[in-house]
Amino acid sequence: MLSSHNERPYQIKRATEAGDTEPPILHSFPSRYYEGYVRELDHFCDVVQGLDDNMLSGENTLRVSIIASALEESVKTGQAVKVIY
Structure with a gap:
């Protein structure tokens, strides 16, 4: 962690x-x-x-966007959201 x-x-x-x-x-x-x-x-x-x-690739940027979207969904729903790359 x-x-x-x-x-x-x-x-x-x-x-x-x-x-x-x-x-x-x-x-x-x-x-x-x-x-x-x-x-x-x-x-x-x-x-x-x-x-x-x-130091950053397009893939890194995309992953950050995926994680941020999952966090936003989690806040909206109050549920854990599985992140799949």
Whole structure:
């Protein structure tokens, strides 16, 4: 299993008998995953300039679309959706 957690303004978690508390997540998806966006943009610029090969294939893009569609269907129906590539 892989997991990625939302970035927060500071990385501290408080645990007491009453429960756990954490600071709220950063406002926007790009601010929570800033480093990933920067790396993606850097790679894109390198590909455009011919300095690197594109790491993504059309097949990878199609699979992401299939997964996103299955997730959307799952949210609409409240049921698990089997993903078939």
